[in-house]
Amino acid sequence: xxxxxxxxxxxxxxxxxxxxxxxxxxxxxFEMGRVELLRKIGYPYKxxxxxxxxxxxxxxxxxxxxxxxYDDIITINAYLKEKPTxxxxxxxxxxxxxxxxxxxxxxHSFIKLNTFKPxxxxxxxxxxxxxxxxxxx
Amino acid sequence: xxxxxxxxxxxxxxxxxxxxxxxxxxxxxFEMGRVELLRKIGYPYKxxxxxxxxxxxxxxxxxxxxxxxYDDIITINAYLKEKPTxxxxxxxxxxxxxxxxxxxxxxHSFIKLNTFKPxxxxxxxxxxxxxxxxxxx
Amino acid sequence: xxxxxxxxxxxxxxxxxxxxxxxxxxxxxFEMGRVELLRKIGYPYKxxxxxxxxxxxxxxxxxxxxxxxYDDIITINAYLKEKPTxxxxxxxxxxxxxxxxxxxxxxHSFIKLNTFKPxxxxxxxxxxxxxxxxxxx
Amino acid sequence: xxxxxxxxxxxxxxxxxxxxxxxxxxxxxFEMGRVELLRKIGYPYKxxxxxxxxxxxxxxxxxxxxxxxYDDIITINAYLKEKPTxxxxxxxxxxxxxxxxxxxxxxHSFIKLNTFKPxxxxxxxxxxxxxxxxxxx
Numbered sequence: 001x002x003x004x005x006x007x008x009x010x011x012x013x014x015x016x017x018x019x020x021x022x023x024x025x026x027x028x029x030f031e032m033g034r035v036e037l038l039r040k041i042g043y044p045y046k047x048x049x050x051x052x053x054x055x056x057x058x059x060x061x062x063x064x065x066x067x068x069x070y071d072d073i074i075t076i077n078a079y080l081k082e083k084p085t086x087x088x089x090x091x092x093x094x095x096x097x098x099x100x101x102x103x104x105x106x107x108h109s110f111i112k113l114n115t116f117k118p119x120x121x122x123x124x125x126x127x128x129x130x131x132x133x134x135x136x137x
Numbered sequence: 138x139x140x141x142x143x144x145x146x147x148x149x150x151x152x153x154x155x156x157x158x159x160x161x162x163x164x165x166x167f168e169m170g171r172v173e174l175l176r177k178i179g180y181p182y183k184x185x186x187x188x189x190x191x192x193x194x195x196x197x198x199x200x201x202x203x204x205x206x207y208d209d210i211i212t213i214n215a216y217l218k219e220k221p222t223x224x225x226x227x228x229x230x231x232x233x234x235x236x237x238x239x240x241x242x243x244x245h246s247f248i249k250l251n252t253f254k255p256x257x258x259x260x261x262x263x264x265x266x267x268x269x270x271x272x273x274x
Numbered sequence: 275x276x277x278x279x280x281x282x283x284x285x286x287x288x289x290x291x292x293x294x295x296x297x298x299x300x301x302x303x304f305e306m307g308r309v310e311l312l313r314k315i316g317y318p319y320k321x322x323x324x325x326x327x328x329x330x331x332x333x334x335x336x337x338x339x340x341x342x343x344y345d346d347i348i349t350i351n352a353y354l355k356e357k358p359t360x361x362x363x364x365x366x367x368x369x370x371x372x373x374x375x376x377x378x379x380x381x382h383s384f385i386k387l388n389t390f391k392p393x394x395x396x397x398x399x400x401x402x403x404x405x406x407x408x409x410x411x
Numbered sequence: 412x413x414x415x416x417x418x419x420x421x422x423x424x425x426x427x428x429x430x431x432x433x434x435x436x437x438x439x440x441f442e443m444g445r446v447e448l449l450r451k452i453g454y455p456y457k458x459x460x461x462x463x464x465x466x467x468x469x470x471x472x473x474x475x476x477x478x479x480x481y482d483d484i485i486t487i488n489a490y491l492k493e494k495p496t497x498x499x500x501x502x503x504x505x506x507x508x509x510x511x512x513x514x515x516x517x518x519h520s521f522i523k524l525n526t527f528k529p530x531x532x533x534x535x536x537x538x539x540x541x542x543x544x545x546x547x548x
Contacts, residue, residue, distance in 0.1 A: 011446070012456075013298045013439050015291040017344055018250075023194040024168070024287045027161040028424050035422070035482075045423075046482040057160040061198045070291055071446075071457040113155075148309070149319075150302050150435045154426040154481055161424045165287050172285070172345075182286075183345040207428055208309075208320040292524075297468040298442070301435040331434040335472045387429075 002080040002132050004037040010072045020067035026094070026102055027060065033078030034090050034106065041080070042128045053122055055088065055108040062104035072096045080129070082137040084121040086110060139217040139269050141174040147209045157204035158211075163231070163239055164197065170215030171227050171243065178217070179265045190259055192225065192245040199241035209233045217266070219274040221258040223247060276354040276406050278311040284346045294341035300368070300376055301334065307352030308364050308380065315354070316402045327396055329362065329382040336378035346370045354403070356411040358395040360384060413491040413543050415448040421483045431478035437505070437513055438471065444489035445501050445517065452491070453539045464533055466499065466519040473515035483507045491540070493548040495532040497521060 008029060016022040038045050045055065068074055079091040088108050094101040110119050129136065145166060153159040175182050182192065205211055216228040225245050231238040246255050266273065282303060290296040312319050319329065342348055353365040362382050368375040384393050403410065419440060427433040449456050456466065479485055490502040499519050505512040521530050540547065 009446075011439060011442050012290050012292075013296050013442055016286050017289040017291065017293045018191060018193065018286075019291045020193075022287050023197070024161065024164040027164065028422060031161070031422050031424055035420075044482065049481075054155060056155065056157075056204075057201055059198075059200050060160070061196075063196050064194055067193075070460075071455065146309075148302060148305050149427050149429075150305055150433050152428040153423050154428065154430045155423075156428045159424050165285060168285050168287055172283075181345065186344075207323075208318070292465060292467065294467075297471070298435065298438040301438065305435070328429060330429065330431075330478075331475055333472075333474050334434070335470075337470050338468055341467075 001135050002037065002041060002129065003077060004033065004040040005075060005077050006032055006036040008032055008074050008076060010068055010070050010074060012070060015070050020069060023062070023064065026062055026064075026104075029074060029076050029094060029102075030060070030062075030092050030104065030106055033076035033092050036076075037078040037080060037090060041125070043122075043125050048122070049113065051122065051124070052113045053119070054111045054113045054116075056111060057106055058087070058109050059107040060104065062102060064102050065100045068094075068096055068101045074101065080136070083129070083133075084110075084125065086118055086120060088121065138272050139174065139178060139266065140214060141170065141177040142212060142214050143169055143173040145169055145211050145213060147205055147207050147211060149207060152207050157206060160199070160201065163199055163201075163241075166211060166213050166231060166239075167197070167199075167229050167241065167243055170213035170229050173213075174215040174217060174227060178262070180259075180262050185259070186250065188259065188261070189250045190256070191248045191250045191253075193248060194243055195224070195246050196244040197241065199239060201239050202237045205231075205233055205238045211238065217273070220266070220270075221247075221262065223255055223257060225258065275409050276311065276315060276403065277351060278307065278314040279349060279351050280306055280310040282306055282348050282350060284342055284344055284348060286344060289344050294343060297336070297338065300336055300338075300378075303348060303350050303368060303376075304334070304336075304366050304378065304380055307350035307366050310350075311352040311354060311364060315399070317396075317399050322396070323387065325396065325398070326387045327393070328385045328387045330385060331380055332361070332383050333381040334378065336376060338376050339374045342368075342370055342375045348375065354410070357403070357407075358384075358399065360392055360394060362395065412546050413448065413452060413540065414488060415444065415451040416486060416488050417443055417447040419443055419485050419487060421479055421481050421485060423481060426481050431480060434473070434475065437473055437475075437515075440485060440487050440505060440513075441471070441473075441503050441515065441517055444487035444503050447487075448489040448491060448501060452536070454533075454536050459533070460524065462533065462535070463524045464530070465522045465524045465527075467522060468517055469498070469520050470518040471515065473513060475513050476511045479505075479507055479512045485512065491547070494540070494544075495521075495536065497529055497531060499532065
């Protein structure tokens with residue numbers, strides 16, 4: 001498993017009239033976690049785009065366990081547990097202190113940005129995750 | 138099955154630098170579909186809140202089938218296929234013309250807004266969906 | 275003056291914990307008004323982009339007069355009052371029924387999308403607004 | 412003048428199809444700056460709400476000087492330059508490294524959260540900014 005951790009503070013703009021963070025915002029927290037995971041692996045998404053590769057979202061699942069409130073600091077943990085194939089799955093756990101807020105995953109395909117056609121994962125990425133190999137499914 | 142259909146036009150603010158509607162926005166399209174479904178059933182969410190009931194999201198799944206682009210008109214179909222229990226599941230299909238964009242569901246629990254405690258679905262809602270009874274699982 | 279009118283219903287996702295539409299969302303309502311105004315004039319923004327022209331925002335002002343609430347239908351009026359130069363100014367008034375919610379303007383420059391350099395307003399647009407000429411400053 | 416500085420990294424979800432941060436997002440960056448300024452002064456907005464006070468936005472102005480791009484780190488400077496009256500004005504400057512992205516201000520009124528009626532600024536806030544008194548207009 002490869003993991004990263006980042007934090008984000010809840011803004012007023014994130015809340016809704018129920019007084020909690022609106023569900024729509026969680027895909028943004030997932031994105032925050034994902035980009036930091038790729039940066040930690042050593043292949044930031046920006047660099048991937050420079051290499052004319054994209055990772056469009058093809059599937060996502062979110063489970064809301066308990067609410068997050070205004071001004072809370074959300075810890076966003078992101079995990080790569082399985083070796084990427086033509087797809088890559090990232091998993092997420094969001095906490096406020098020790099309290100679990102939300103879990104879920106996103107599934108992405110690798111595409112060439114010039115054609116939007118699916119492609120194999122870049123060698124560079126596979127190389128970078130080799131040292132974690134025995135920790136991945 | 139009870140179904141409703143509404144439309145929304147893609148704004149520039151919905152797109153991202155890949156030139157397509159950003160995934161984060163789809164939970165908003167799902168909400169648009171859901172509120173119109175409840176309105177069609179005859180129990181708008183606003184009225185539910187006036188009756189001190191809420192429907193927080195506890196789980197959602199989204200599958201992205203093909204991209205939506207700037208200025209597209211997205212047709213948002215929402216479906217109630219199963220009788221609500223302590224939970225209610227709404228399903229969604231989004232189209233641009235005949236092209237399928239996204240499918241998914243949201244799962245909500247019924248809560249009392251004053252205590253945030255789960256509760257049974259309101260009689261009013263169960264009464265309203267009785268006439269569809271043989272069309273629901 | 276050239277004017278257009280469109281509507282948008284307030285979603286839960288638009289509200290914040292004060293129970294009103296969060297200020298951040300109003301630039302999206304302004305965009306909705308602006309694209310309908312350009313469509314009414316006969317030169318939709320999508321077509322402008324196809325002609326390799328863009329209208330980035332360079333300045334905006336918003337005045338919040340009274341709150342909008344969940345499920346309200348907001349009427350978005352957009353106005354072109356002055357002949358475009360290298361810049362174009364669009365003005366806005368948002369209502370819920372007869373109640374004024376928000377006023378403001380956006381100021382845009384015309385740019386060539388391939389160079390991002392400022393340019394004169396397209397002849398096509400100037401031609402289209404000629405018939406309103408004596409109604410514009 | 413009282414000032415604070417915070418940073419935020421541009422997400423994909425912030426960008427639009429022009430490849431730059433969409434204008435709608437800037438009011439969120441302003442909010443980030445504002446809450447850190449109030450925290451630095453010693454009266455976080457959350458505490459103000461606990462004291463049943465609110466600061467609804469009544470007016471805002473934004474000037475877009477140059478674009479911000481995906482993965483940029485935006486530095487958000489917020490300033491209190493004038494003593495609050497029944498209103499408080501916060502000013503903002505956003506930078507990417509040394510490049511100015513956006514300037515603007517927000518004007519807020521003080522209200523009692525139970526009645527939504529305007530009120531004088533809280534003594535606590537006035538007390539806290541006393542030590543900056545000769546630096547404020």
